[in-house]
Amino acid sequence: xxxxxxxxxxxxxxxTIAAQDPHxxxxxxxxxxxxxxxxxxxDSYFRDIAQFIxxxxxxxxxxxxxxxxxxxxxARRFAVRLQTRGLARNSIRRKVxxxxxFARYLTRxxxxxxxxxxxxxxxxxxxRLPKVLSVDQxxxxxxxxxxxxxxxxxxxxxxxxAADFAAARDTAILEVIYSGGLRxxxxxxxxxxxxxxxxxxxxxxxxGRKERxxxxxxxxxxxxxxxxxxxxKQGFGGRRAKGPLFVNQxxxxxxxxxxxxxxxxxxxxxxxxxxxxxHKLRHxxxxxxxxxxxxxxxxxxxxxxxxLSTTQIYTHVTAERLVEAYHRAHPRAVx
Numbered sequence: 001x002x003x004x005x006x007x008x009x010x011x012x013x014x015x016t017i018a019a020q021d022p023h024x025x026x027x028x029x030x031x032x033x034x035x036x037x038x039x040x041x042x043d044s045y046f047r048d049i050a051q052f053i054x055x056x057x058x059x060x061x062x063x064x065x066x067x068x069x070x071x072x073x074x075a076r077r078f079a080v081r082l083q084t085r086g087l088a089r090n091s092i093r094r095k096v097x098x099x100x101x102f103a104r105y106l107t108r109x110x111x112x113x114x115x116x117x118x119x120x121x122x123x124x125x126x127x128r129l130p131k132v133l134s135v136d137q138x139x140x141x142x143x144x145x146x147x148x149x150x151x152x153x154x155x156x157x158x159x160x161x162a163a164d165f166a167a168a169r170d171t172a173i174l175e176v177i178y179s180g181g182l183r184x185x186x187x188x189x190x191x192x193x194x195x196x197x198x199x200x201x202x203x204x205x206x207x208g209r210k211e212r213x214x215x216x217x218x219x220x221x222x223x224x225x226x227x228x229x230x231x232x233k234q235g236f237g238g239r240r241a242k243g244p245l246f247v248n249q250x251x252x253x254x255x256x257x258x259x260x261x262x263x264x265x266x267x268x269x270x271x272x273x274x275x276x277x278x279h280k281l282r283h284x285x286x287x288x289x290x291x292x293x294x295x296x297x298x299x300x301x302x303x304x305x306x307x308l309s310t311t312q313i314y315t316h317v318t319a320e321r322l323v324e325a326y327h328r329a330h331p332r333a334v335x
Contacts, residue, residue, distance in 0.1 A: 010054070011051070014050040014051065014054035014057070015046075015047075015050040017050075017053055017064060018046060018053055019046075021064070021065075023067050023106060023109075023111060024046070024049055024102075026105075027045075027049075027102050027105045028042055028045070028046060030105055035208065037208065038207075038208075038209075045098050045101070045102070048098035048099065049098065049099065049102055052078055052095075053065060055077075055082070056074060056078065067112065068112065070103065070112060071116050072116040072120075074116065075096075075099070075103075075116040075119075075120055076120065078095075078096070078099065079092065079120055082095060082096075096117060096120060099117050100115060100117035100120075103115040103116060103117050130280075130313065130314070130317060131280060132280060132284040132287045132288075132317060133272070133280055133281070133284045135288060137272060138178060138281070138284055138288075140270040140272065141174060141266060141267070141272060141281075142171065142175060142178065142219070143171075143270070144266035144269040144270040145166070145167050145170035145171045145174065145262075146167050147269055147270070148167070148265060149163040149164070149166055149167035150167075152166075161233065161234070162249060164230055164233075165231065165233070165234050165249070166249075168223070168226045168229075168230040169227050169230070169231070169246060169254075170266070171223045171226075172220070172223040172224045172226070172227035172246070173254075173259060174278075174281065175219055175220040175223040175224070176202075176216070176220050176223075177278060177281045178220075178281045178284065178285055179214070179217045179219070179220035179285075180204060180214030180215065180216070180220075181214070181289075181302050181303050182204060182282060183206070183279065183282060184259055184260070184278045184279065186204050186205065186206055187246065188253065188255065188256050188259065189204075190204070190244075190245040191243055191244060191245055192228075192241050192243060193242050195216075195224065195245065197224075200217075201213050201214065202214055202216060206304035207304070210304065212302070212304045214302060225239075231247070234249075234251070235251070236251040260277070260278065263276075263278050282303070283314070283317075285302075285303075286299050286302075286303055286311070286314040287317050289302075290314055290315060290317075296308065
């Protein structure tokens, strides 16, 4: 593996130059105002553009890139230099995609005549089928918070109240994620007023802050009602309150990182592999619906996918499971 990083511009200088570049600034404003991108996405795009500047320059003097002269050679050099640094294929693909989006914006603004990143050889990684939990495994996981907090410290009334609150809240979180096929960030972004117990639906704000309507099954409704009762006992407000739905022991919105940490405890509690993530509940939601005969378009809407092709990956999972079941059960599947 070659290493030519000694000729690279420092990342700090590259970021300073990117922050002062009017075209980069215009792209960031476009992402924020027209694409309604999250701050996380904007920060990621900015870092990738700054890295392009760093890898395309050796001195601060030549780092002020004339974007109008960006060409296919510069695009190829960027991809190659990322590869020589040993980056994972997915990381290279994401960074090239960022620059492709930036070049598309420059083309729209009349700065570029065409997008030099479009002609790059594909760095797309082979599509991996999402791993899903079985219905029985999901049931074990959804019951894990209650089991875990049963044997947690309850030596004082205050400790018992905290354990009851955590058990009810975390059960409700898992039930809601699985009931609606949510991303963990979507679940943590829910507010109490987003939930309509009468219609058993709730409003979710997904990527790009696009809203969609998700359904609540009976277990999710019961779990949410119990959680809101425990929440009221803690003085954080019940069903008639407003603001964050899922809160920590201080009454503040619970973070996704906190849920991920607790999720590991529940995996241990119910004996599931530690490489399982909350996102597998979303994968399982989609796969179980298709297994039960739901149509692909409906699942697409429930997941909030913009393109049907994104949802179609779950049909491959379902087909693979059918083939496995056939080979296990059919008397003449294997001669």
